[in-house]
Structure formats: structure tokens, C-alpha cells
Amino acid sequence: MTDLQKEFNSYSKDITMASKDENIEKAISRAVKSYRQTTAESLERFPHTPELAAEVREIKKTSIANQQALLKQAMESVERNKGKAFYAKDKQEALILAAKIIGTGKTIVKGKSMLGEELSLREYLQEQGNDVWETDLGEFILQLNKERPMHILSPSIHVPRERVAEIFTKFFAKEVPPDIAQEVAAVRDFMREKYFNADVGISGANVVAADTGAMVIIENEGNVRLATGAPPVHIVMVGIEKIVPTFQEAMKVTEVTWRYAQYGVPGYVNIISGPSKTGDIEKVTTYGAHGPKEFYVIFVDNGRSTMAKQDDYKAALHCLRCGGCMYECPVFQITAGHFGHIYMSGIGAVWTAFVAGGMEKAAPLVFTCLRCGRCVERCPMQINVPSMVQKLREKIVNG
Amino acid sequence: MHLKKIKCYFKFCNYYLLYWYFFFVFANNIFIILMIGVVRLKNQYGTTPYFIEYIIHRLKLFTFGQFFNLIIIIRLILLKIGWDNMAVEIKLPPVLEIIRGNIVKNGNPLALKGSEVAAWAKDLKLSSQGDLLFYTGGEYQLLPYIDSLVSTMTVMDQGSKVFSFMMGARNLINKTGINAEKIYASVLAKDRERFNSISYKAAVILQKLGYDLCYSGDKELYSGALLTELGFNIDMQTYAHKVSKVFRESKAKTIVCLSPHAAEVLKFVYPKLVQDFNYTIKTFVELIWEKRSNLPQISLNKTVVIHDSCRLAREMEITEELRDILNSMGVSFQEASSNRQWTTCCGGPNKLLYPELSHTIAARRINELKETDADIILTSCPYCLAALLGGQTKDDNTIIEDLIEYLYRGFEA
Ligand code: SF4
Numbered sequence: 001m002t003d004l005q006k007e008f009n010s011y012s013k014d015i016t017m018a019s020k021d022e023n024i025e026k027a028i029s030r031a032v033k034s035y036r037q038t039t040a041e042s043l044e045r046f047p048h049t050p051e052l053a054a055e056v057r058e059i060k061k062t063s064i065a066n067q068q069a070l071l072k073q074a075m076e077s078v079e080r081n082k083g084k085a086f087y088a089k090d091k092q093e094a095l096i097l098a099a100k101i102i103g104t105g106k107t108i109v110k111g112k113s114m115l116g117e118e119l120s121l122r123e124y125l126q127e128q129g130n131d132v133w134e135t136d137l138g139e140f141i142l143q144l145n146k147e148r149p150m151h152i153l154s155p156s157i158h159v160p161r162e163r164v165a166e167i168f169t170k171f172f173a174k175e176v177p178p179d180i181a182q183e184v185a186a187v188r189d190f191m192r193e194k195y196f197n198a199d200v201g202i203s204g205a206n207v208v209a210a211d212t213g214a215m216v217i218i219e220n221e222g223n224v225r226l227a228t229g230a231p232p233v234h235i236v237m238v239g240i241e242k243i244v245p246t247f248q249e250a251m252k253v254t255e256v257t258w259r260y261a262q263y264g265v266p267g268y269v270n271i272i273s274g275p276s277k278t279g280d281i282e283k284v285t286t287y288g289a290h291g292p293k294e295f296y297v298i299f300v301d302n303g304r305s306t307m308a309k310q311d312d313y314k315a316a317l318h319c320l321r322c323g324g325c326m327y328e329c330p331v332f333q334i335t336a337g338h339f340g341h342i343y344m345s346g347i348g349a350v351w352t353a354f355v356a357g358g359m360e361k362a363a364p365l366v367f368t369c370l371r372c373g374r375c376v377e378r379c380p381m382q383i384n385v386p387s388m389v390q391k392l393r394e395k396i397v398n399g
Numbered sequence: 400m401h402l403k404k405i406k407c408y409f410k411f412c413n414y415y416l417l418y419w420y421f422f423f424v425f426a427n428n429i430f431i432i433l434m435i436g437v438v439r440l441k442n443q444y445g446t447t448p449y450f451i452e453y454i455i456h457r458l459k460l461f462t463f464g465q466f467f468n469l470i471i472i473i474r475l476i477l478l479k480i481g482w483d484n485m486a487v488e489i490k491l492p493p494v495l496e497i498i499r500g501n502i503v504k505n506g507n508p509l510a511l512k513g514s515e516v517a518a519w520a521k522d523l524k525l526s527s528q529g530d531l532l533f534y535t536g537g538e539y540q541l542l543p544y545i546d547s548l549v550s551t552m553t554v555m556d557q558g559s560k561v562f563s564f565m566m567g568a569r570n571l572i573n574k575t576g577i578n579a580e581k582i583y584a585s586v587l588a589k590d591r592e593r594f595n596s597i598s599y600k601a602a603v604i605l606q607k608l609g610y611d612l613c614y615s616g617d618k619e620l621y622s623g624a625l626l627t628e629l630g631f632n633i634d635m636q637t638y639a640h641k642v643s644k645v646f647r648e649s650k651a652k653t654i655v656c657l658s659p660h661a662a663e664v665l666k667f668v669y670p671k672l673v674q675d676f677n678y679t680i681k682t683f684v685e686l687i688w689e690k691r692s693n694l695p696q697i698s699l700n701k702t703v704v705i706h707d708s709c710r711l712a713r714e715m716e717i718t719e720e721l722r723d724i725l726n727s728m729g730v731s732f733q734e735a736s737s738n739r740q741w742t743t744c745c746g747g748p749n750k751l752l753y754p755e756l757s758h759t760i761a762a763r764r765i766n767e768l769k770e771t772d773a774d775i776i777l778t779s780c781p782y783c784l785a786a787l788l789g790g791q792t793k794d795d796n797t798i799i800e801d802l803i804e805y806l807y808r809g810f811e812a
Binding site for chain 2: 393397
């Protein structure tokens with residue numbers, strides 16, 4: 001028997017505490033303001049965006065409807081590019097696949113990925129005896145501080161620079177002042193060495209083009225370029241909902257994602273379709289030139305195909321993970337990622353129910369949602385989270 | 400919520416299956432025993448030439464029957480240990496059950512009596528039938544009690560046994576140390592009066608603008624918006640019919656709702672549940688807007704800021720109407736930075752389960768509204784009104800009012 005009251009009680013304490021946390025308040029109010037401002041500016045600068053978003057909605061809709069066919073095509077494309085493609089039905093399978101490729105005693109550099117959080121990938125690989133480093137600055141801070149992310153794009157949104165300085169001073173065993181530039185520099189020095197000594201680089205992907213097998217990864221820090229380029233092995237772990245039919249469509253999805261994800265124009269967009277190769281000597285194709293010699297893609301299902309079959313919820317798979325809705329959510333604004341279980345805020349409640357923790361973990365979130373609907377105003381995919389939340393409540397109440 | 404409740408109220412709940420299974424095993428065994436009995440009787444009183452074959456045939460049936468039982472028993476065991484995900488019994492926080500039970504049994508979320516809900520209308524002598532039905536849904540009247548219930552819950556451990564005995568504010572068991580009367584008595588008379596009078600004021604304003612209203616009086620029932628909101632859709636299916644019956648008796652063609660939540664369910668949910676639900680659903684704001692040229696001027700020397708309610712602004716898309724109304728009364732008003740379809744929720748909706756969180760959200764919204772330096776915050780939703788009032792700090796003298804209260808100033812005398 002599931003006693004939801006217990007889940008509700010512990011969650012209730014946590015979220016109430018969070019709502020009184022001044023660090024969260026300060027950090028999120030600043031973040032919300034800057035999000036709204038940058039987004040308004042970039043929408044003005046690129047006025048075609050809403051139209052493009054409408055196009056992307058259609059692309060996502062057809063992609064989710066043809067999920068299985070696209071998955072097959074994407075896997076074939078990866079193989080044709082001399083990569084290795086795998087399909088993982090659930091969390092367990094995904095982790096075992098990754099562990100088989102990696103083995104133990106390896107050094108791994110990892111890019112930020114919500115799927116990684118969903119799978120507890122870092123923890124698992126560490127248990128297998130590997131040395132795993134988060135290369136995204138925010139995730140790195142959380143890794144050192146043993147915390148979970150508080151926002152899907154800015155995971156350490158709630159940690160102020162003073163706290164970062166403390167954490168770094170302790171970890172690097174040398175004085176790091178509470179100065180953002182110096183904090184960034186300290187991590188840069190430390191990571192550089194890791195990139196070039198790592199055995200494996202792991203990343204997610206924002207979009208996958210089925211026709212070419214191209215993985216598209218948006219970033220600002222440059223950590224993904226290094227983490228996916230320097231080590232001899234690159235593993236992509238990506239949810240099957242990220243696949244769209246063509247490369248051209250993938251580019252559209254990418255642009256909309258970054259625009260609503262407050263990148264303005266992102267520093268880097270990585271497109272990776274296979275292992276590095278050269279044909280420069282006698283036109284003989286040889287793999288493993290400057291980049292990785294081995295390239296693996298694990299397509300993870302873990303509840304996504306079930307979700308795709310349910311009319312009430314399948315639109316949640318259109319989510320680009322731009323994070324826009326979170327800034328608009330009145331609950332998230334005062335509690336950050338505490339309003340979530342791996343996936344956050346209203347859309348997170350839906351995702352949690354299907355792929356990350358199930359109904360038990362989702363129920364307290366589902367009943368926290370105000371159903372105020374402001375997230376829908378923001379969402380480029382116009383995902384109707386309030387109506388999904390209501391459907392979930394019916395599911396919970398009716399057993 | 401207890402197992403028993405689930406069994407009674409959620410017919411389609413899978414636990415129901417379990418009882419059927421028990422019944423089948425039981426019935427099957429009785430059948431087998433009876434059959435063997437019949438065979439014995441036959442044996443005593445007259446022999447059949449095929450007796451041996453007959454008993455073998457029976458034995459076959461018996462084995463077959465037991466085989467059937469075995470399947471059922473295995474399934475039961477599976478259900479019990481939870482292999483079959485159909486058998487998840489979920490125990491919800493008791494406050495949800497309180498609200499649900501009260502709506503279904505008493506026709507409003509806090510088990511107020513019909514006469515309590517309709518007390519405001521005594522002097523108005525509204526007829527019970529007419530074209531235009533004035534529908535309060537008891538929502539403004541309820542507000543002071545909701546806060547009282549919530550504060551009772553905040554001091555109690557919602558997970559405790561005692562708490563789950565509570566079935567409706569009116570039916571609180573005295574043993575728990577909090578009784579219903581205490582909750583009712585703890586509501587200040589002035590609050591009760593204030594919220595009761597809002598419905599009165601709304602009716603007077605509409606009458607003075609020339610609308611001919613009818614009202615269902617103590618028969619009026621709550622809309623059931625919370626049933627839909629909280630996921631009690633199965634209860635809502637029957638409840639909506641009960642409510643529609645009251646609507647039908649009024650012979651009205653148009654229903655004017657004071658609460659946007661009521662308007663929302665009547666407009667979007669009822670037509671799906673009740674056949675021939677062909678009423679025109681209007682909000683109070685819309686009726687006022689239609690007669691805005693007849694509105695009196697109000698000069699208060701106080702600036703106003705509008706708090707758009709989520710339901711009104713986003714679901715019903717009513718935003719400009721509010722501004723037009725204020726403009727036609729010559730009221731100068733400010734705009735909050737998050738307004739119209741970008742309005743910030745007052746925090747009201749999760750008050751029942753997370754009172755403190757809800758409170759903080761309300762306080763934040765008040766701060767946003769106060770950035771405009773307005774003296775009066777105006778809203779047009781009972782829950783917004785209650786939530787914002789609840790989030791206000793003691794030393795804050797910003798006035799928080801419902802549009803109805805504000806308008807009434809121009810109609811007094
Ligand atoms: S639900 Fe919409 S706004 Fe929220 S992260 Fe997904 S795409 Fe972005």
C-alpha cells in the first residue's frame with residue numbers, strides 16, 4: 001500500500017523550508033528578472049521565433065507519433081556512420097549498457113544532462129569503480145557539494161558566489177576568493193587536465209536527427225566540446241523523444257530551444273555524428289584522428305514510449321527542456337528544484353510520474369501545482385501542463 | 400482515505416476486483432459442495448445405473464473447479480504483494496477527503512448549511528425563478544471558514560490517526576479536541592459579515608444596473624470546482640447532476656457567476672457531464688462591462704492596481720473588461736509588471752495541502768503589486784481575495800478588495 005501521506009509529509013517539510021530560504025529567494029528573483037529580460041530582448045531581435053516555435057510544435061508532434069520508426073532510422077544512421085547504437089528499455093538496461101562499454105577504473109568526463117540525473121548515472125558509474133567528473137560548472141559545484149540540481153539549465157542557481165568560494169577552497173586545498181572570475185579560472189585549470197587524461201566522455205543531446213544520425217548539443221561553456229572531443233571514447237545517452245526526422249528540422253528545434261533557454265545566441269552548438277576519422281593518407285578512411293575513436297549512442301526509453309501512447313500526456317514529450325516555464329512558475333520561484341523530483345515544476349511532475357520515480361514521487365508535486373497556467377503562456381511548445389496535472393490527480397485519486 | 404471509502408466511492412477502483420475475487424472463490428466452493436451433496440442424495444434414494452460415471456464426472460468438475468480457484472488465489476497473492484500494478488492502494492492526505500466528503504454530502508466544501516450560505520439574501524426577496532440566475536456558489540460566504548480550517552490543520556499533524564477521523568468541519572469528532580463549533584466560532588463576526596455582504600453587494604449592483612435576478616436561496620449548491628480541481632472526477636459526474644437540477648428549477652437561461660472558478664466549470668466541464676446543459680455562462684465582470692456606460696463615477700483619491708485572477712485572465716480571457724470598467728468610472732489605476740495573461744497566481748489553490756507555501760506565494764504577489772505604489776489592490780475572485788488578505792503583513796495598510804466591494808461605493812445610498 002502506498003501511504004501518500006508519508007510522501008506528502010516529508011516533501012511538505014522540505015518545500016516549506018525551501019520557501020523560507022533566503023538564498024533561493026535572492027538567486028531566483030535575480031534569475032527570473034534576467035530570464036524575462038534576455039528572452040524579451042532576443043525575441044525582439046529575432047522576431048521570427050514564435051513562428052518557428054509553431055513549426056517545431058508540429059515537428060515534435062509528428063516525431064512523437066512516429067517514435068518507433070524514427071528510433072530505428074536513427075540507430076541505423078549511427079551505425080552507418082561507424083558508431084554503435086543501442087536501445088535501452090529502462091534505467092537498468094541503460095546503466096548496464098554504459099557500464100559494459102566503460103568497464104571500471106576509468107576516468108570519465110561528463111556533460112550536463114537531465115537524463116543523467118534520471119538514471120543516477122554519475123553515482124552508478126562511481127559505484128562501478130570509475131572516477132567521474134561533471135564538467136558543467138554548475139553541476140561540478142553540486143557534485144562537490146553533494147546536492148541535486150535546482151534548475152534544469154542552471155543547476156546551481158541557488159548557490160551564491162561566497163558559498164562557491166568556500167566549497168572550492170576546501171576542494172582545491174588552496175584559497176579561492178569569492179570572485180566569480182577566479183572561481184571559474186580555478187575550475188578551468190583543474191578540468192583541463194581531466195579532459196586530456198579521461199578515458200571516456202559522456203554527454204546527452206538536445207536533438208537527434210534520424211536521417212543523418214547527428215547529435216546536436218547546445219552549450220556555452222565549451223565543456224561539451226572538450227569532453228566529447230578529447231577522450232578516445234564518446235558515449236551519448238539520449239532520450240528517444242529527442243529524435244526528429246531530418247537534419248534541417250533538428251536545426252529548427254535547436255534554434256527554438258536555445259532562444260527560450262536564455263542563450264540569446266549560444267557559444268557553441270556541437271553536431272556529432274560519428275567517431276573522428278581521416279582519409280588524408282591515400283584516401284584510406286582511418287578512425288580516431290584527433291577526436292574519439294569510438295562513438296556510442298544509447299537511446300533510452302525508460303517510460304517514454306508508454307507516455308507516447310497516452311493521449312492525455314504525450315504532448316509532454318515535446319518538452320525542449322528550455323526551462324522557461326520554471327521561471328514563470330510561482331511555486332518554483334520560491335522553492336527552486338525542491339518543487340520537483342529529478343524533473344522540476346509542473347512539467348517535471350508529469351515527467352516524474354512516467355520516467356523518474358513514478359506516481360508516488362509525483363503525487364506531492366502534482367498537488368503542489370497551482371494550475372495557474374502561466375507556464376503555458378511561456379512554453380514554446382504550449383504544453384498544457386495544468387490539464388495534465390488535473391488528469392494525474394484523477395489517476396492518483398482513483399487509484 | 401481509507402480502504403472502505405475507496406471501495407464505496409470508486410467503483411472502478413481496482414481494489415474492487417479483489418472483493419469480486421473473494422466472492423468467486425467462495426461461490427465456486429459452495430457450488431462444488433452442493434453438487435457433491437446432490438450426488439450423495441441420489442445415491443441414497445434410488446440408484447442410477449451410471450452412478451460410477453456420474454461420480455467421476457463430478458470429480459472432474461471438482462478438480463476443474465479447484466483449478467479455477469487456484470488461479471484466483473494466485474492472482475490474489477500477486478495483487479497482495481503488489482506485483483500487479485493494478486493493485487496500488489493509495490492513501491491520500493485526509494484534508495482532500497474532508498473537502499470531497501463535504502461537497503458530495505452537504506453541497507459545499509465546508510459543510511455549511513444552505514441557510515447559512517443564503518443568509519445574505521434575506522432582505523432582497525429575490526424570486527426563485529427567472530431568466531437570469533444569480534449564482535454565488537456559496538464561495539464568498541465560505542472564505543472565512545476556509546482559513547479557519549486551514550489554521551486548524553496547520554497545528555495538527557495531518558498524518559495522525561485522529562486527523563483522519565475528521566470528516567467535515569461540521570462533523571469533527573469532539574474527542575479530537577477541536578470541534579466544529581470552535582472552528583466556526585473562531586471566525587470573527589466582522590469577517591463573516593464582510594464576506595457575506597459581498598454577495599449582497601453584487602446582487603444590489605446588478606439590480607441597480609437594471610438586471611432582473613433570480614436566486615435559488617438555501618437550495619443553492621457549490622459548483623463542485625474543487626472536485627474537478629482535485630481529481631475527484633467520478634464524484635463530479637454525479638454531483639454535477641445534482642447541481643444542474645437546482646439550475647433547472649430556476650428556469651433560467653443565463654447564469655451569472657460571482658466566482659471565476661464556478662464560471663470555468665460551468666462553462667467547460669458541465670456541458671461534458673450533463674446533457675442539454677445549454678446555459679449562457681457569464682461572470683459578474685462581464686455583466687458589469689456590458690452596462691459600463693451606466694456606471695457611476697467614483698472619486699476616492701486612492702490609486703488602484705488590478706490583480707488579474709488566473710482563471711479570469713487565462714481561461715476566460717477577461718482582462719480588458721476590468722480596465723474598461725475602471726476607466727468608465729473615472730478611476731485611475733496602475734498596471735503591475737506581471738499582469739493580464741502574465742498575472743502571478745495568488746497561491747490560493749494549494750492552500751489546503753501546503754498552507755505555508757501558499758502563504759509565501761501570496762505575500763510575494765502582494766509585493767509585486769505594491770511595486771506600483773497603489774493604495775488599493777483590486778481582485779475579482781473569492782480565492783484571490785482570501786489568499787491575498789492572508790498573505791498581507793499586519794503593518795501593511797494597502798487595502799485589498801474585491802471589485803464588487805469597490806463598485807458598491809458608487810451604488811450606496
Ligand atoms: S515545458 Fe515548455 S517551457 Fe517548460 S521546459 Fe519544456 S519546452 Fe520549455
